[in-house]
Amino acid sequence: MSVKRDEQLFVHSCRTDSAQGVCRTRGGESCAFDGAMIVLQCIADCAHLVHGPIACAGNSYESRGTLSHKGILHRRSYTTDIGELDIVYGAEQRLFKAIELTIADARPQAVFVYATCVTGLIGEDVRSVCRRATESFGIPVIPVEAPGFVGPKNLGNRIAGDVLLEFVIGTQEPPLQTPTDIVLVGEYNIAGDLDLVEPLFHRAGIRILSRITGNASYSEVCQAHRARATGVVCGRALINVARELEVRYGIPFREISFYGRTEMSRALRSMAEMLVVHDPAVIERVESVIRDEEASLQEELRRYDHLKGKRAVLYTGGVKSWSIIQALMDLGIEVVAVGTKKSTYEDEEKMKAILGPDAPLYENISPAMIRKLIREEGADMLIAGGRNLYLAIKEGIPFVDVNQERHLPYAGYAGLLNLAGEISQSIQYYEREKRANAPIKREVEKDLRPVLINPLKHSMSIGAAIAFQGIDRASVVMHGAQGCNFLGKVLLTAHFKDPVSLNGTKLFVEDVVMGGADRLRDTLRETESKERPDLIAVVTSGLAEVRGEDIVLEIREAGISTPVVHVPTPDYSGGLEEGYVAAVLGLLGLIEPVADEQSFEHASRKIILLPGSSLTPGDVNELQLICEDFGLNPVCIPDTSCLDGSRAGHSPVSVGGVAVSELIGCADASFTIAAGASMAPAAERLLERHRIPFEVFACLSNLNESDRLFTLLERISGRPTPSRYERQRRVLRDGMRDMAVRFGRKRVMLAMDAERAFQLAALLRPMGACVEAAIIPVATDYACMIDAERVIVGDLATLEERARLSPPDLIIANSHGRQAAERLSVPVFEWGFPAFEQPGFNSSVSIGYRGVMDMLCRIAGQLAH
Numbered sequence: 104m105s106v107k108r109d110e111q112l113f114v115h116s117c118r119t120d121s122a123q124g125v126c127r128t129r130g131g132e133s134c135a136f137d138g139a140m141i142v143l144q145c146i147a148d149c150a151h152l153v154h155g156p157i158a159c160a161g162n163s164y165e166s167r168g169t170l171s172h173k174g175i176l177h178r179r180s181y182t183t184d185i186g187e188l189d190i191v192y193g194a195e196q197r198l199f200k201a202i203e204l205t206i207a208d209a210r211p212q213a214v215f216v217y218a219t220c221v222t223g224l225i226g227e228d229v230r231s232v233c234r235r236a237t238e239s240f241g242i243p244v245i246p247v248e249a250p251g252f253v254g255p256k257n258l259g260n261r262i263a264g265d266v267l268l269e270f271v272i273g274t275q276e277p278p279l280q281t282p283t284d285i286v287l288v289g290e291y292n293i294a295g296d297l298d299l300v301e302p303l304f305h306r307a308g309i310r311i312l313s314r315i316t317g318n319a320s321y322s323e324v325c326q327a328h329r330a331r332a333t334g335v336v337c338g339r340a341l342i343n344v345a346r347e348l349e350v351r352y353g354i355p356f357r358e359i360s361f362y363g364r365t366e367m368s369r370a371l372r373s374m375a376e377m378l379v380v381h382d383p384a385v386i387e388r389v390e391s392v393i394r395d396e397e398a399s400l401q402e403e404l405r406r407y408d409h410l411k412g413k414r415a416v417l418y419t420g421g422v423k424s425w426s427i428i429q430a431l432m433d434l435g436i437e438v439v440a441v442g443t444k445k446s447t448y449e450d451e452e453k454m455k456a457i458l459g460p461d462a463p464l465y466e467n468i469s470p471a472m473i474r475k476l477i478r479e480e481g482a483d484m485l486i487a488g489g490r491n492l493y494l495a496i497k498e499g500i501p502f503v504d505v506n507q508e509r510h511l512p513y514a515g516y517a518g519l520l521n522l523a524g525e526i527s528q529s530i531q532y533y534e535r536e537k538r539a540n541a542p543i544k545r546e547v548e549k550d551l552r553p554v555l556i557n558p559l560k561h562s563m564s565i566g567a568a569i570a571f572q573g574i575d576r577a578s579v580v581m582h583g584a585q586g587c588n589f590l591g592k593v594l595l596t597a598h599f600k601d602p603v604s605l606n607g608t609k610l611f612v613e614d615v616v617m618g619g620a621d622r623l624r625d626t627l628r629e630t631e632s633k634e635r636p637d638l639i640a641v642v643t644s645g646l647a648e649v650r651g652e653d654i655v656l657e658i659r660e661a662g663i664s665t666p667v668v669h670v671p672t673p674d675y676s677g678g679l680e681e682g683y684v685a686a687v688l689g690l691l692g693l694i695e696p697v698a699d700e701q702s703f704e705h706a707s708r709k710i711i712l713l714p715g716s717s718l719t720p721g722d723v724n725e726l727q728l729i730c731e732d733f734g735l736n737p738v739c740i741p742d743t744s745c746l747d748g749s750r751a752g753h754s755p756v757s758v759g760g761v762a763v764s765e766l767i768g769c770a771d772a773s774f775t776i777a778a779g780a781s782m783a784p785a786a787e788r789l790l791e792r793h794r795i796p797f798e799v800f801a802c803l804s805n806l807n808e809s810d811r812l813f814t815l816l817e818r819i820s821g822r823p824t825p826s827r828y829e830r831q832r833r834v835l836r837d838g839m840r841d842m843a844v845r846f847g848r849k850r851v852m853l854a855m856d857a858e859r860a861f862q863l864a865a866l867l868r869p870m871g872a873c874v875e876a877a878i879i880p881v882a883t884d885y886a887c888m889i890d891a892e893r894v895i896v897g898d899l900a901t902l903e904e905r906a907r908l909s910p911p912d913l914i915i916a917n918s919h920g921r922q923a924a925e926r927l928s929v930p931v932f933e934w935g936f937p938a939f940e941q942p943g944f945n946s947s948v949s950i951g952y953r954g955v956m957d958m959l960c961r962i963a964g965q966l967a968h
């Protein structure tokens with residue numbers, strides 16, 4: 104380091120002892136206590152005990168993205184949580200006891216005890232308590248006297264460095280030394296940055312003896328004084344440590360950065376130049392690593408060529424500003440404005456060295472200023488810290504968080520690829536948001552194995568039985584052998600966790616041989632006399648269908664007065680979805696035509712809702728409520744909202760749902776809304792028979808389709824959207840932008856009925872997730888429009904096979920998919936039929952603004968695992 108530069112540091116940066124001059128702050132930073140914690144808490148095999156009231160520890164708990172392989176204590180929070188009496192009488196005894204308990208709980212290598220404003224103000228002698236504790240408990244207990252009022256975060260960083268110099272560095276000797284041992288100072292391993300950097304040093308034969316402090320163990324910090332060279336990664340924060348290592352132990356230092364290709368290569372070279380006196384071959388090894396890495400990086404970056412020429416506004420702090428500028432320039436991105444509120448004069452010098460003397464630096468940065476700069480400079484993105492995220496979300500600006508809250512490492516060559524990926528993904532998200540979804544058409548593949556392994560498919564009769572649960576006082580009779588009825592009832596009950604109506608004709612051998620007609624007639628008569636239902640639904644199993652019985656004739660001959668809907672549901676054809684649709688079509692057959700077609704007028708506020716089988720009972724309820732909020736009177740066919748867990752008591756007939764009388768009389772409805780791709784034929788049937796116009800929503804599980812629903816409701820009701828939905832929409836839009844980074848480039852596999860797969864894919868795609876494959880049980884008309892890379896008719900073994908070949912980040916499947924996911928060690932989100940383990944599945948809402956937001960949060964929760 105040149106003398107001139109060193110002098111500048113002394114005056115403007117971190118070397119002076121004057122609190123005012125220590126580290127320039129222009130506001131917008133946290134306190135010294137936080138700064139000290141940022142540095143020291145990375146030492147993850149040490150406990151970190153905050154001595155103060157709850158705010159200091161509570162507000163900072165898990166707020167930093169530092170990762171560690173050396174322990175877990177950086178993620179544990181200990182505080183004395185002092186109260187009023189402690190403030191009056193002093194809390195030193197309490198602190199001593201807290202140290203004892205912390206040691207017992209954490210079994211740490213050392214304890215760092217942090218003074219805070221209140222304990223600093225009341226004059227707690229933290230230092231002497233720590234000394235006593237060290238003697239009593241036999242492990243280092245180290246005071247960190249950086250209460251927030253002494254200055255900004257940067258001062259806290261420096262105090263932490265002083266603490267390390269006073270109490271830690273030089274207190275242990277390494278068991279082994281090499282000529283290329285280095286110490287990294289000021290690297291905090293945010294999001295695992297070091298994982299992308301350390302292998303490069305390792306390949307160049309350079310050993311990182313000590314990390315101060317990202318991914319550090321206590322002992323390696325103790326041994327830092329035996330390093331041959333120091334790399335100062337965040338120049339401003341811990342320059343005092345590097346300087347003292349040079350003064351006390353003769354270890355040279357250089358400032359380096361790991362962000363971007365240029366800086367990473369420069370960092371490797373800088374370290375090699377300092378080490379060459381100990382190992383003459385180090386430069387050659389480093390050059391070889393740089394050659395290989397830069398060549399493969401160049402190749403990999405080709406896929407981000409579209410970023411070249413994009414324009415960025417940058418607002419981050421300290422060393423990050425200039426090094427991120429360099430990283431962006433490595434990607435061909437032009438930096439059109441830089442906020443320097445948190446930068447030192449030295450940082451600014453460096454920025455000018457990179458961007459030229461006319462560098463667009465803006466000290467007086469504010470949200471309004473950022474917005475203005477983006478607009479005036481025609482910027483394509485904002486690169487900043489997480490605190491500016493809200494601004495980007497509100498303004499619809501592509502955004503990448505480069506600060507401590509980020510989730511991806513950006514250091515090293517691989518980190519530059521991550522950064523490029525994040526920027527690209529963010530830009531693409533907003534581009535997707537702007538353009539309307541173009542219809543897609545894919546080829547539907549079939550798994551041709553002659554066996555279903557871990558089937559995804561359910562029978563038509565199950566689908567039909569579900570639909571009939573949505574009719575009030577319906578009795579469902581399954582015409583078949585006893586097992587179908589019994590197992591079907593167990594399955595439905597386990598899924599809905601509610602009593603379901605499902606009886607059976609219980610065919611036995613003699614019925615199969617002689618015919619089961621008697622059995623059906625008897626069952627119908629018995630059902631009518633005992634249960635007195637408003638409707639009897641007859642669903643037929645494969646057994647009855649194969650026997651070729653004339654079910655219609657038998658129903659007629661049963662001579663009962665209760666209306667009967669018969670739905671052929673052989674289990675050798677179709678699946679749950681087809682059975683459900685068949686049942687709905689059967690129900691529509693009950694609607695009585697209007698008496699006088701000439702003088703007939705549709706009831707202006709009555710509409711028919713046709714919810715598909717993919718809607719949860721909670722969804723059906725939500726859809727009805729939305730329609731009612733527009734002053735409409737929806738008749739839901741079937742009204743499966745009654746299966747949301749609200750059924751009380753036990754009844755052999757279904758309870759809740761649409762009344763048969765209401766169903767029969769709904770030919771005067773003015774409009775039909777079909778919710779689900781499979782419901783189009785039912786809507787068409789209403790148009791043909793009753794002249795009721797319709798609109799089909801293949802999916803209500805994304806923003807665009809929800810918008811379309813609300814626009815339609817405004818049109819058919821003549822009323823504006825109620826303000827609470829406008830609010831829900833704003834929340835969803837912000838939430839989507841917020842969560843886009845979590846979903847971006849995540850690879851998901853779906854295994855579920857086609858209609859649900861359609862919905863999930865339509866939910867995930869706009870978020871930037873890639874639906875690698877949708878495994879569906881049955882080929883449907885609209886399967887080719889599922890927005891997945893591959894749509895495959897198969898089973899859960901198909902899912903497992905595909906996922907093994909190319910493991911996704913998440914599997915979304917029914918309860919049975921959990922097994923496959925566990926075997927593959929892939930997180931699973933349980934959704935579909937059956938969903939035994941998904942808490943609140945049946946009352947959950949996945950449609951409309953509120954439901955979409957809820958679904959995204961649930962899925963994001965699983966992705967984070």
Ligand code: SF4
Nearest residue numbers: 134136159219220251
């Ligand atoms: S300013 Fe003081 S009270 Fe507030 S967090 Fe910092 S140390 Fe705690």
